[in-house]
Amino acid sequence: MTDVIVVGAGPAGSAAALLAARDGLDVVLLERGPFPGSKNAYGGVVYGRVLDEVLPNWWDEVPVQRWVTRRSTMVLTEGRALTVDFRSTDWGKAPYNGCTTFRADFDSWLAGKAVEAGAQLVTSTVATGLVVEGDRVVGVRTDRSDGDLRAPLVIAADGVKSFLAKEAVLLPRTQAKHLTLGVKEVLSLPREVIDERFGVRGNEGVDVEILGCTRGIPGGGFVYTNRDSISVGVVVSVEHLAAAKVRAEDLVADLKAHPAVAPWVEGADLKEYTAHLIPEGGYDHLPPLSTPGMLVTGDAAGLCLAAGIWLEGVNFAIGSGLEAGRHARRIIETRDEKPYRAALEETFVLQDHKRLRGAPGVVLSERVQQQYPGLIADLVQGLFTVTNPTAKPGVVKLLRAAAKNNGVKLRHLMTDGLRGGKVFR
Amino acid sequence: MTGYDGISFDDRMETVEFRVAERAHIVVDSDVCRSCTTKACVTACPANLFAPTSDGGILFNYEQCFECGTCYQVCNAEGALTWTYPDGGHGVVFRHG
Numbered sequence: 470m471t472d473v474i475v476v477g478a479g480p481a482g483s484a485a486a487l488l489a490a491r492d493g494l495d496v497v498l499l500e501r502g503p504f505p506g507s508k509n510a511y512g513g514v515v516y517g518r519v520l521d522e523v524l525p526n527w528w529d530e531v532p533v534q535r536w537v538t539r540r541s542t543m544v545l546t547e548g549r550a551l552t553v554d555f556r557s558t559d560w561g562k563a564p565y566n567g568c569t570t571f572r573a574d575f576d577s578w579l580a581g582k583a584v585e586a587g588a589q590l591v592t593s594t595v596a597t598g599l600v601v602e603g604d605r606v607v608g609v610r611t612d613r614s615d616g617d618l619r620a621p622l623v624i625a626a627d628g629v630k631s632f633l634a635k636e637a638v639l640l641p642r643t644q645a646k647h648l649t650l651g652v653k654e655v656l657s658l659p660r661e662v663i664d665e666r667f668g669v670r671g672n673e674g675v676d677v678e679i680l681g682c683t684r685g686i687p688g689g690g691f692v693y694t695n696r697d698s699i700s701v702g703v704v705v706s707v708e709h710l711a712a713a714k715v716r717a718e719d720l721v722a723d724l725k726a727h728p729a730v731a732p733w734v735e736g737a738d739l740k741e742y743t744a745h746l747i748p749e750g751g752y753d754h755l756p757p758l759s760t761p762g763m764l765v766t767g768d769a770a771g772l773c774l775a776a777g778i779w780l781e782g783v784n785f786a787i788g789s790g791l792e793a794g795r796h797a798r799r800i801i802e803t804r805d806e807k808p809y810r811a812a813l814e815e816t817f818v819l820q821d822h823k824r825l826r827g828a829p830g831v832v833l834s835e836r837v838q839q840q841y842p843g844l845i846a847d848l849v850q851g852l853f854t855v856t857n858p859t860a861k862p863g864v865v866k867l868l869r870a871a872a873k874n875n876g877v878k879l880r881h882l883m884t885d886g887l888r889g890g891k892v893f894r
Numbered sequence: 895m896t897g898y899d900g901i902s903f904d905d906r907m908e909t910v911e912f913r914v915a916e917r918a919h920i921v922v923d924s925d926v927c928r929s930c931t932t933k934a935c936v937t938a939c940p941a942n943l944f945a946p947t948s949d950g951g952i953l954f955n956y957e958q959c960f961e962c963g964t965c966y967q968v969c970n971a972e973g974a975l976t977w978t979y980p981d982g983g984h985g986v987v988f989r990h991g
């Protein structure tokens with residue numbers, strides 16, 4: 470008898486299966502791809518500390534490309550770039566902070582942990598729908614010849630498109646407003662060349678988040694270093710991308726041609742091109758996280774944290790999956806799903822989302838996306854351009870000119886500053 | 895067709911593995927598309943699979959699809975797209991996703 474059916478062997482599903490199996494439950498973990506991670510694409514960096522408690526010393530085993538010891542935030546305008554760059558040797562040793570890794574490797578590794586704990590992983594199998602009795606989910610339909618699978622609890626960990634959550638009417642069928650499309654090129658380069666171009670050594674790596682590189686379409690870009698390749702991509706609002714009639718790969722081409730990025734990618738060969746959606750609605754647009762007989766986790770529940778300088782989905786998926794798995798037995802016994810949401814409220818998963826609920830609105834706002842990059846570049850260029858024999862202009866004068874030049878009113882700067890301060894407090 | 899940055903779109907898609915299924919997992923009803931004013935899918939699909947036809951419809955090929963879901967999110971007309979997952983084990987296989 471199966472106790473729990475987990476749909477999707479992404480980070481959320483494998484985390485849920487791991488703890489449910491450790492608790493002695495009979496767990497089936499369904500994955501539609503031929504192996505875990507085969508359908509998944511992200512930036513990426515995995516922030517693994519969420520695993521500390523369940524997989525001690527995970528950092529000795531995780532299939533890491535590089536440990537991120539350097540993080541940059543870049544603001545681009547045509548021909549100009551302002552970068553805030555931070556590095557810490559602390560991030561290069563245990564317990565580390567984040568690592569670059571490919572999902573085929575990472576998701577397979579985490580699913581392997583669930584299997585070691587006793588979960589049964591079934592790949593190449595699509596959960597095609599829910600089996601419902603009365604108002605209760607009692608199983609899933611599959612595209613296997615043996616058909617339906619029944620269990621007292623279904624955990625939907627089926628990612629951003631979650632057809633299971635849609636079927637249970639927890640998610641609307643379309644929600645382009647709250648989705649971004651991410652496309653990524655993995656470009657191969659020799660390891661030493663990456664070390665040299667990015668100023669790192671050994672297994673150290675770099676994470677660069679970029680604003681102002683998407684032709685005004687709300688979104689941003691990224692560059693991550695892997696062992697012998699770099700990942701370059703953009704994430705843009707689906708709605709605005711479609712309206713602008715711009716092709717996503719052209720935005721990546723723009724980014725790669727920018728003078729601040731071009732020297733990094735020079736001579737690199739395209740190894741793989743990928744595309745995937747991201748749920749970015751944040752706390753104010755979370756669906757109900759359960760329905761009788763079913764819990765919804767990770768991206769399926771919109772739990773990816775996309776708040777400008779943070780793009781964290783894997784750790785949030787794992788965090789929510791762990792709580793689903795941890796409380797599975799009690800939920801089965803009491804037929805009450807409430808402890809799942811209550812547990813999430815007690816962890817970073819909903820606490821961070823709640824605190825940063827206003828972030829998507831600020832980060833994707835028109836001024837932040839279209840006007841502030843130019844304003845900042847003008848201001849900094851003014852500060853550092855030596856205009857002799859003319860004397861240096863004052864900062865206030867420069868700020869006024871930069872604001873005017875980019876169509877920003879000083880009162881907008883004030884209100885946005887206050888709003889930003891409130892949102893990111 | 896050479897892309898914007900020198901990589902042709904075909905070469906770009908050549909880097910991706912597709913285990914093509916016999917069943918088309920996405921079906922486009924070109925008759926519905928003919929009355930569509932946005933044709934949003936055409937540029938938004940990252941795999942460039944929606945080709946406008948001379949009679950105002952859409953020619954679609956499911957084989958090199960990322961299964962990302964962008965098309966049905968931006969689709970302008972009810973009933974134009976039937977979107978399902980490829981049968982288990984088929985479709986796109988990312989190695990460096």
Ligand SMILES: Cc1cc2nc3c(=O)[nH]c(=O)nc-3n(C[C@H](O)[C@H](O)[C@H](O)COP(=O)(O)OP(=O)(O)OC[C@H]3O[C@@H](n4cnc5c(N)ncnc54)[C@H](O)[C@@H]3O)c2cc1C
Nearest residue numbers: 477479480481501511512514596628651767768782783786
């Ligand atoms: C471009 C981009 C960049 C990103 N960058 C980062 C980053 O740097 N760091 C970070 O932490 N996060 C990042 N994210 C977000 C992160 O990828 C997601 O939040 C995370 O993968 C969510 O995990 P999940 O387990 O909920 O869903 P997924 O990883 O999507 O897993 C869902 C799984 O379910 C399977 N599945 C779906 N439906 C079915 C079905 N019906 N039957 C069987 N199996 C099914 C899928 O094949 C898949 O394996 C990024 C995302 C994108 C797109």
Ligand code: SF4
Nearest residue numbers: 939959960962963965
């Ligand atoms: S799912 Fe994505 S790749 Fe496939 S046809 Fe739709 S938009 Fe294109």
Ligand code: SF4
Nearest residue numbers: 927930935969970974
């Ligand atoms: S947006 Fe929808 S209706 Fe319009 S052309 Fe594309 S598939 Fe057809």
